[in-house]
Amino acid sequence: MDEQNLHLYDYLMSNLSRITDEWIAQRNEELGSIYSKNMSDEIEALLRSQNKMTNETVASALLDESLFRKKKENWALIVAGSRAKSNTPIHEVLDSISKVRSIYWRFVGEYADLHQNLISQKVLIYWSSIIHGAFDQLQSKFAHTYFLIMNKRRSAQQALIEELSSPVIPVTATKGILPLIGDIDTLRAQFLLESIPAKCSKANIEHLYIDLSGVSIIDTMVAQKLYQLTKILSLLGIECLITGIRPEIVQTSVQLRLDFTGVSTFSSLQQALSKHAFELGKELLPM
Incomplete structure (x- = not known):
């Protein structure tokens, strides 16, 4: 099954741009949201870069668990830090990750259709477990990292407020x-x-x-x-x-x-x- 995982990994990696394009195309016209299609070209470039990182991180789960954990930690720090900087509500991020998951799984299905004579139902179930499990871990890790960043920011702001509210x-x-x-x-x-x-x-x-x-x-x-x-x-x-x-x-x-x-x-x-x-x-x- 390792060889089949590698073939799927190669297929997903070769289609990173297509996955990102579909995800970008799904954006709505939500004023004030970083995910709005009305955002600047600079923001779109940032989203594309981070979406590529998301897709690469999930794909790495097909190869090696330790590699995936390492990429997941790095991904969470970068994406959570970026969303905290833009004050993006956590529910918008989790919703965005869910959309990526759906698109990602469609590409897994596309690969399976191209090689249906070689891929059994057992393999598909196995891939489903790996990929959905990877997305679940990303969402959990993001939420935890985002919480730590925002909590640290609130603590710093509170300390400043307290300092300014009691001047001698x-x-x-x-x-x-x-x-x-x-x-x-x-x-x-x-x-x-x-x-x-x-x-x-x-x-x-x-x-x-x-x-x-x-x-x-x-x-x-x-x-x-x-x-x-x-x-x-x-x-x-x-x-x-x-x-x-x-x-x-x-x-x-x-x-x-x-x-x-x-x-x-x-x-x-x-x-x-x-x-x-x-x-x-x-x-x-x-x-």
Whole structure:
């Protein structure tokens, strides 16, 4: 059967262009999709190249399993990376692979018709198992690789968002402002707890103004994290001053019996800075 596999392999490899042409011809006019027939010549060239790689990868399963695995890994990295870059939904890719599978199997049938006296039903069933199994593995490997790439991208974006959402802004050589804006959930509060002490130490901050005027809601868990943050900073020798604190935040803190008596509070950041204007004027950072 190895010899028959080799003959089929040679036939498929000699018809790679025909397989790709049929696949390209099936594209629809879907706006915004990389698989749309309205896409540029550059995109079409990319699709042709990657479709050829798909066909070669599947064909290699007829020769050697280890060769197929190696090609499958390389194929998944290239195609999944390309689709992630173009933000192509995973269902569009899987649908595209299914179309390739159908076309591919038609060419296997075409070869079988040309050599029907030499190919038994048993051989066809065997080829069906190999080829459909190869496509199944490609789809599974693609989905897994695509997930890893997108998850890594989301993690990087989330880390950037968290970093930008908790800036410690130095206003003098020893004083800094932490402006908090938007909703603070438990995850963001934990990030503040873990990152702000290090940022303050790195910037040699001795007095930190934590401005809450841009925060709409703080639940009990977040209030506790904020309390822990002031205690950690205090242990590091950093004085905390809370500005823009809302009545509901005070009420939540009282209900939780969180003792903020050692922390100076102000109704606004402007009020806090005005009170310390003399000290700030002497310490302002050089322009």
